[in-house]
Structures are given as structure tokens and as C-alpha cells.
Amino acid sequence: HTDIRLSSSSQNASVYAFPNYDKYTTAGNVIGSVQLCENTQCCVGYYLIVNGQPKVDVLACDMVEKSCPSATCKAQSHFNNRFLKCVCNADLCNGNITWTPESEEPLHTYSYSAGEILKMAVPLAVILLVMFIVIIAAKRRNLFKEKKNLQSSCDDYSLSSPCSCQTVKSSEIDFSQIELQQIVGQGHFATVFQGKYNGSVVAVKVLPADWKVKFTTEKGIFELPLMTHAGIVHFLGTGRKPNDNSCFIVLQFAEYGSLHSFLCKHTTSWMSSLKLCQSLSQGLSYLHSDLHSGDGHKPPVAHSDLSSSNVLVRADGTCVLCDFGCSTILRSRSERRCCQSHTTNTEGHAQLGTLHYTSPEILEGSVNLNSSGFLMQADVYALGLLLWEIWMRCSDLFEGGVVPQHLVPYELELGANVTLESLISYVSHKDERPSIPKHWELLPQGSALEELLADSWDCEPDARLTAHCVVDRLVSLRSSHSL
Numbered sequence: 001h002t003d004i005r006l007s008s009s010s011q012n013a014s015v016y017a018f019p020n021y022d023k024y025t026t027a028g029n030v031i032g033s034v035q036l037c038e039n040t041q042c043c044v045g046y047y048l049i050v051n052g053q054p055k056v057d058v059l060a061c062d063m064v065e066k067s068c069p070s071a072t073c074k075a076q077s078h079f080n081n082r083f084l085k086c087v088c089n090a091d092l093c094n095g096n097i098t099w100t101p102e103s104e105e106p107l108h109t110y111s112y113s114a115g116e117i118l119k120m121a122v123p124l125a126v127i128l129l130v131m132f133i134v135i136i137a138a139k140r141r142n143l144f145k146e147k148k149n150l151q152s153s154c155d156d157y158s159l160s161s162p163c164s165c166q167t168v169k170s171s172e173i174d175f176s177q178i179e180l181q182q183i184v185g186q187g188h189f190a191t192v193f194q195g196k197y198n199g200s201v202v203a204v205k206v207l208p209a210d211w212k213v214k215f216t217t218e219k220g221i222f223e224l225p226l227m228t229h230a231g232i233v234h235f236l237g238t239g240r241k242p243n244d245n246s247c248f249i250v251l252q253f254a255e256y257g258s259l260h261s262f263l264c265k266h267t268t269s270w271m272s273s274l275k276l277c278q279s280l281s282q283g284l285s286y287l288h289s290d291l292h293s294g295d296g297h298k299p300p301v302a303h304s305d306l307s308s309s310n311v312l313v314r315a316d317g318t319c320v321l322c323d324f325g326c327s328t329i330l331r332s333r334s335e336r337r338c339c340q341s342h343t344t345n346t347e348g349h350a351q352l353g354t355l356h357y358t359s360p361e362i363l364e365g366s367v368n369l370n371s372s373g374f375l376m377q378a379d380v381y382a383l384g385l386l387l388w389e390i391w392m393r394c395s396d397l398f399e400g401g402v403v404p405q406h407l408v409p410y411e412l413e414l415g416a417n418v419t420l421e422s423l424i425s426y427v428s429h430k431d432e433r434p435s436i437p438k439h440w441e442l443l444p445q446g447s448a449l450e451e452l453l454a455d456s457w458d459c460e461p462d463a464r465l466t467a468h469c470v471v472d473r474l475v476s477l478r479s480s481h482s483l
């Protein structure tokens, strides 16, 4: 058992305990066994289910600032029958999780009540089942058709596991070479630390041994040939911690953290908003590209979990993509033959990303399999939402007025704890999108912005731009409207 000492003094203090990370407990604002949450109201608890009982894995302040309306720590996600997460807003509340084995469902989501989780789980299961069946059926019937102009680089691709005929051997990093400092991020699966490796500041993403599949998927993407690009977080290597067998990935450190936390704290000028948008779109365009260079071949990759928490901001004000744990490699038929012996385990695994950013066709389970790039089109829908998020914090687009505080898409319309049902009704049935300020119509670049957003988040996936076209539109926006 973890020894937890309680503090009665400071507000929003969160009990913290790192059974596997004892030597890092002095990092950050830690007093005794209590971490003082200075920049967030939320405490988070991660528990592993051992012999039917939740056992503390990590307790800390919630660095990703997700909503935490409850004072008690009710289990909100339950993965693989092994892992629970809860968030809450009272002193030391995350030391006690409220959980009953029957009340949880395996969702990757924000905080929901048990009833809501049940309501969402059924349609989600149906969507996943339908997607799986139609993908397999489409493969059999060779439904993927050639497309001109749009997605021209992804003809005849199909989903594949992260195996590759070609991979670049990455460096195996010895854990003793890394000095972990403080926690800088907490995803659903991983804890991300700032650290030092070979004299450089790095980010170390630690995934518990239970999440080996996520780790292997992400490692497989980083190890594809030609994956080095300014818009994709730079990968340094992977390893295993000797004491508990958890896996870690060492990455370039992004000084501003996630785009979400950057936009919460900062507003931008028009030019710096364009820099964020352009680097983000270039990163996605590169990820989607099918590249041959020398002996190396990078197949197109769909990110499948784009959100402002999975985009990082570097010190120079550019974005990089991160978190490839849900990504899918799209392979041509000939490559699949060559990879056949490795492609069975995750074949057809189109995963749902963060709910707010999920495209209407995936929300509804009506994926158009005539379009081989449907996962890339879903990424472009999320890209449109991210561009909107960035511009909603651009002070030059609110001159003379107040820049609104940062909100994730649909938070204003549907609240922070959005449900699948409300999203389907709003985004799919009513075809609504995040609202664009009326006065943008009057700005010189206003109509180009609106068109770009509309063409990225169109309800019809085939009508959406490619990520490459988004880059082109942003380049022309920059040249015609540089302030």
C-alpha cells in the first residue's frame, strides 16, 4: 500500500503517490505526500484493478486541465478491466476512488455518469462493430476506388497494423541514462515527464506495462522510414523500466506543452496564429503523405486522435503532432502482400478519437468506404476544428473587443461534458459547427477563413480538403493578408 499522509491546509491539494517513481516525488510543488495544485482545480487518480480492487497507480494534480465538476473521485474510465481514472476538485479527493465493478464501461472519454456511460457504450459498440464489418466487407469486394485530386496519394489503401516491411531501427534507451524531473502531462494512458537525456531536455512518455499495445503502435509509427519532419514530434528512442516493466518513449521536449494548455494561457497575433495553423497542417499533410526517398518508403498514416491535447507547441511558436497511439498505417495492396505475415493482429482497427473531434461520419458509423482515405478525411475534420480553436484565441481577429477564453469545440454549445448523443444530434443531424464570430465577415481575411473552415469540416467527407490543400490555402492567406 502507498503511504499517504494528508494535509489539511492548502486548497485543492491533491494527494500524490508514485509507487514506482519514489525518487521523483521531490519534483514540482510537493510537500510531504501532498502535491499543491497551483494551475488547476482538478486532481486526478489512476488506479489499477488488482484482485478486483482498485490499487493506486498515480495520484497528482491534473495537468491537462480537463473538467472536474465533482468533489468526489468517481471512476470515469475503465480500460481493459484493468485501469481506472477519476478526477475531482476537493482537497485530497483523489486518494479515494468511488467505483463499482458493474458501473464502468471501456470508454476513452471525459467525465460521464454511469448512466451516460451505459447510454454511450451501446451506440459506440454498434458503431465499432459496423465499422469493422464494413471495412472487412469493402476489402473483400475491392470497394476502394481511385480518386482524382482529393487524396490522390492514397489510392487503394487499406488499414493495417503498424507493422512495416521497412522500419528504421530506433535506439534502445537504457533507463539509467534518463533523469526524470517533473510530470508535464497526463493522458488517458501515459504519464509524461520532463527529463534529461544525453544533456538535452526531453519528454519521457511512460506507459504502464498493461498498455503495451499502445506503446507498440506508437513505436511502430515513429519507426517508419522518413518520419522525421518539423511538424511531427522528434522521436529519440524507447526503452523499458527495469523495476516494473513499464515502457517509455523519449521525445523532443515541447516547451509550451499541449496546444490546449498553450491556448488556455496565451492569445496570439494574426501572424503567430498562422504559424501555429501552418505548421500543424504541414505536420498532418506530411503524416498523410506516401513518400519514397532512396530505399525508404513512408506509407500514409492517419492520426485518428487529433485534438488540442495531442498537438504540442514548441518554443518557436510552431506545432508538432504527438500521440500516435491510435494511428493507422494505410497500405497499398502490394505492400499488404509483402507484410502479410504481420498484418493480422490489429487489421481493421479504426479507433475513435477524442469525442469532441470525432467526425460526423464516424459519430454516426456511416463511413464512406468508396473513399479509401476516410480516416484521413476524419483527420481533416479535426484539423478544421483545431484551426477554429487557434483563431478563436487570435487577438487580431477580435480587435477592439475581448478575445474569448479558450474553449474546445462544441464546449460553448454543448457544455464541457459532451455526450455522444448530443454530439450526434448537433453535429450530424443538425449539421452545426462551432460558431464563427459574426464580425469576421467584415475582416479582410474573414471570408477566406470561413471558407477554409467550412471546407475542412464539411459533413460530406469527400467534399473536405486534403491536409495538403489546407496548407496551400494557409500559404495564400498568409501572402494576401499579412498584418
Ligand SMILES: Nc1ncnc2c1ncn2[C@@H]1O[C@H](COP(=O)(O)OP(=O)(O)OP(=O)(O)O)[C@@H](O)[C@H]1O
Pocket (backbone or CB within 6 Å): 064, 184, 185, 186, 187, 188, 189, 190, 191, 192, 203, 205, 233, 251, 252, 253, 254, 255, 257, 258, 305, 309, 310, 312, 322, 323, 325
Ligand atoms: N514531447 C512533449 N513535450 C511536452 N509535453 C508533452 C510531450 N508529449 C506529451 N506531452 C504532454 O503530455 C500530455 C499527454 O501526452 P500524450 O497525448 O502523448 O499521452 P496519452 O496518454 O497517449 O494521451 P491521450 O489521453 O490523448 O491518449 C500531452 O497533452 C502534453 O500536455
